[in-house]
Amino acid sequence: MHTICFVHFKLFLLDLDRQDGFYSSRWCNVFYRCFGGVSNGFLCPLQIGGGRLWWTQHGLPQGVPEASAACTYPCDTGRQCSSPGGIIVDNGNQISESQQEAEVAYRQSACSNQTSQIGIGTGPQGERK
Secondary structure, three states: OOOOEEEEEEEEEEOOOOOOEEOOOHHHHHHHHEEEEEEEEEEEEOOOOOOOEEEEEOOOOOOEEEHHHHEOHHHHOOOEEEEEEEEEOOOOOOOOEEEEHHHHHHHHHHOOOOOOOOEEOOOOOOOEE
């Protein structure tokens, strides 16, 4: 059985002018959840074979409700990474951001004919918890 884990990091940032919801970030593989005026950041899960899934709404300013908040394979987003930081790249001891790596990740991503989205609050096969 696989467990889906989102890497969570707390931002000491008050987000008073945003409604509660999920928002894209500076990177295509990171999203924010705003709740009660506080932003929490999450890295999308790792794909099988390496690399991270991407936030489905990357590069878009509007928030989305929990029901449509999801990470998916880069190719399944249907568009190149348009976020200014590209993607977060973790090479063991070094974490960086890269637009070039985002382009490579998109080109090398396997597209899925099946539902490949990993929703927020879903279990290992995508079922709702």
